Amino acid sequence: MGRGNNRRRSEALSWGVMREGKAIWTINAVPGHSVYGESLRRIQSMECRRWDPTRSKLGAGILRTRNDAARLLPVEGTTVLYLGAGHGTSISHLHDHLCGQDNELKGRLVAVDLAPRCLRELTHMAKSRPGLVPVLGDARKHAAWGVLLPRKVDWLFQDVAQAGQVDIFIGACRRFLNIGGTGLLSLKAASERWTGEGEAALFEKVERQLQSSGFDVEERIELTGYEDNHVLFHVIRTE
Numbered sequence: 001m002g003r004g005n006n007r008r009r010s011e012a013l014s015w016g017v018m019r020e021g022k023a024i025w026t027i028n029a030v031p032g033h034s035v036y037g038e039s040l041r042r043i044q045s046m047e048c049r050r051w052d053p054t055r056s057k058l059g060a061g062i063l064r065t066r067n068d069a070a071r072l073l074p075v076e077g078t079t080v081l082y083l084g085a086g087h088g089t090s091i092s093h094l095h096d097h098l099c100g101q102d103n104e105l106k107g108r109l110v111a112v113d114l115a116p117r118c119l120r121e122l123t124h125m126a127k128s129r130p131g132l133v134p135v136l137g138d139a140r141k142h143a144a145w146g147v148l149l150p151r152k153v154d155w156l157f158q159d160v161a162q163a164g165q166v167d168i169f170i171g172a173c174r175r176f177l178n179i180g181g182t183g184l185l186s187l188k189a190a191s192e193r194w195t196g197e198g199e200a201a202l203f204e205k206v207e208r209q210l211q212s213s214g215f216d217v218e219e220r221i222e223l224t225g226y227e228d229n230h231v232l233f234h235v236i237r238t239e
């Protein structure tokens with residue numbers, strides 16, 4: 001993909017992720033194959049998949065961040081933890097970046113979800129995407145699947161959209177995220193039991209909770225427009 005300028009004013013966020021205005025593209029780790037109906041296109045002789053930000057909070061965060069979007073991505077070839085994998089939309093693009101074709105980069109993407117239907121889809125996806133490790137499990141019950149991560153990771157993403165999601169995130173980071181590591185929490189306001197003054201106050205309260213729990217909040221990224229009533233917290237674990 002290269003890092004040079006071209007006429008489309010594209011920006012390489014990593015070796016395999018490129019932003020072009022409001023579009024994001026990842027180099028397809030499974031050439032010829034579209035995962036969720038996204039378009040495919042050749043860019044500088046490599047087949048790329050269009051990352052739909054309306055179906056992926058990580059994708060929306062990349063387009064919405066005011067900071068360097070590359071900081072939202074893990075280092076390629078590392079091991080990462082993703083809680084709330086869903087049907088694998090974000091996972092597939094993350095895998096393109098982290099692992100590449102036939103896992104040439106030797107990444108490992110541990111993807112946890114409670115729902116058997118999601119797991120069936122992820123397991124099917126993993127057949128053509130080595131490095132993807134689908135786990136049928138509860139993000140709150142580390143004992144059942146934590147053995148898959150004998151060492152802490154430097155990147156952890158959570159999108160479980162259920163009540164108590166902040167405590168789940170804090171617990172998972174304490175158990176699995178290195179100090180200095182990057183945590184991304186997709187927060188769905190409607191999932192919280194909240195009787196206060198509205199969403200803005202809820203997001204403020206969560207930010208304070210994260211700060212008092214050993215995290216620097218790098219950015220609170222508003223996803224409205226792509227995912228209404230959601231924010232993505234970008235944090236660094238400090239203690």
Ligand SMILES: C[S@@+](CC[C@H](N)C(=O)[O-])C[C@H]1O[C@@H](n2cnc3c(N)ncnc32)[C@H](O)[C@@H]1O
Nearest residue numbers: 056084085086089090113114115138139159160
């Ligand atoms: C909004 S979807 C995730 C979408 C996905 N992150 C994406 O961008 O493609 C939320 C997922 O979290 C899962 N989930 C909810 N509670 C969970 C828990 N406690 N542990 C693991 N997964 C959970 C649900 O089954 C659902 O698939």
